[in-house]
Amino acid sequence: MEPLLCFPDPPAGGLAAALDAAGYAWRAVNDANAAQRDEPGDGWTGAVVSAVEDPEGAFSLCRALRKRETPLSPLLLIVAPSQLEDLELREDLFDDFALADASPAELEARLSHLLWATGRGKRHEVIAYGPLALNLETYQAVLSGRPLDLTYMEYELLRFLAAHPGKVFTREVLLSRVWGYEYFGGARTVDVHIRRLRAKLGEEHAALIETVRSVGYRFGRARWAP
């Protein structure tokens, strides 16, 4: 995934840290020329523009990005509470906005929703972990180069687990996050699907999904584990 455009350079406040924590690549620019010059080969994935420090520069950059032949989208604008009235008649310059004091989690949620809504969706089009790769766009899973023939629910479960390596999920959480609709079988359904997934992963890789006794399941190890 190509980086997000960030304004200004260097990005203000906790923005850089928030983007890093959320796992987004980003590149800061100071004006429209730099945005043009530093643009990655496949184009910016989106933009996060803060109007807090330099409102004039921020809005003119937004205008430039939106006037391109293909207007840059999604664009998340960050403003101070006192700047809310400045948004009037500028609605076309951004897709969503956040207040400068928004928490990193809020920024992450807004960005991920924006990216999804504009079809750039899936932050990582491919989830890769060790020998396993899931292409989120084509719904295909590959293990050591060998395609896995998964049913829909198996795919959804594996995708959810592999997107959160190292995290332990209870059966109830998996049910509500992966199934989330009427089902037969209750929490035992999760066990059944985990077993089916392990069977398909084969003996060699079945351990990718660990049972955490009297808690639930964990996929692999956290990437950033110490």
Added chain:
Amino acid sequence: MQSQREYVLRTVEERGVRFVQLWFTDVLGIPKTFSITPAELENALEEGMTFDGSAIDGFSRVQESDVIARPDPKTFQILPFRSGGQSVARVFCDIENLDGSHFEGDPRHVLRRQLERAHDSGFSFFAAPELEYFYFGDSKPGAPPTPLDRGSYFELTVADISTDLRKTTVLTLEDMGIPVEYAQHEDAPSQHEIDLRYTDALTMADTVMTVRLVVKEVAQERGVHASFMPKPMTGVQGSGMHTHFSLFRDGRNAFHDANDPRGLSSVARGFIAGLLFHAREITAVTNQWVNSYKRLVSGYEAPIHVSWAYNNRSALVRVPVTKTGKTESTRVEYRATDPACNPYLAFALVLAAGLAGIEGGYELPPEADRNLFAMSPEELRRAGIHPLPRTLDEAVTAMEGSQLVADALGDHVFEWFIRNKRTEWEEYTCQVTPYELERYLPAL
């Protein structure tokens, strides 16, 4: 639903699937299928595929013979064996009438209806069957089957073939996401057993259909015939499908009660009592062929009496002892069922009988802790232990008088089934068998 369809369509495109087999099951549990091309698939997922059901057992009705096969996208699966080098997928279907209502003759619907009933009481129903079957050398219909691993000096080599076949089968099943708990050689020559890990009963009924097909398919590739016939050979053990059942409520095993000295809850006791009370009525479905009753005879570890016990392999219902602490695996094992049954209907009736016992507060008779095979008819009578039906004829008669079975199957399946089985019995009784010729022709 939308994303499930999207998943199916995208996978077909990405993986170059050339045909999608629509799978469904007739009333006797025989798999039926027709294939569609990827181009037809989107429409099939949206609207279903109309077909003439009149040629399919139990699907014919008086006025209208067209029905709709509606794929259940959750069950979409690429098949691990290719057909003519081409990638093929299957999807199980529900059968509907043209007006979109459920078709009464669809076994999948019969089971689903019973599961919904259980669901209304907060229960989910799980099943784990153990399928026994034989490998035979390819023999002509009518001729006695030849077991693979008995006989001549080829013994070592051919024994290897059947072990090999079983291994390939297990790996193929695992590729399809069907975990196998055990696979082993059974008592009789060339007899094998595959034990499946539990799933919800609907998935398991689908799985049984898949397993029967995979076992046969893998064997056929090696020129071997795999058979789930309940009793293919005189004098050796037949093939059963002992099935372990459990009910869960609020994510906990409803059969377990920590306060009971044996760990068995009142729900479990009611379930077993219901199973025993209605056992004779459901036998025509759990053991649906003339041949099924050649297995249910004394001396071969098959149940012949309506009884239950903790650890008595002659009992009809067994409560396996769970390992200490493994309370979640508390279950009951029903030992009459054979692998040639219609799993949808068999599971539906076991559940119906069990629920009747729970809801009606049936009292559980005492445990049969003696070897029932060793007891005389008089002793059995005094202990209040009744025999299971001894023939298909007896079983159908017991079924015919059962309100429970009529309600659970629905009128359409109930009436069709009884008619069909009466005919099978009539045809059988008209046969002069090799047994009679051998015994009577020289002597009489």
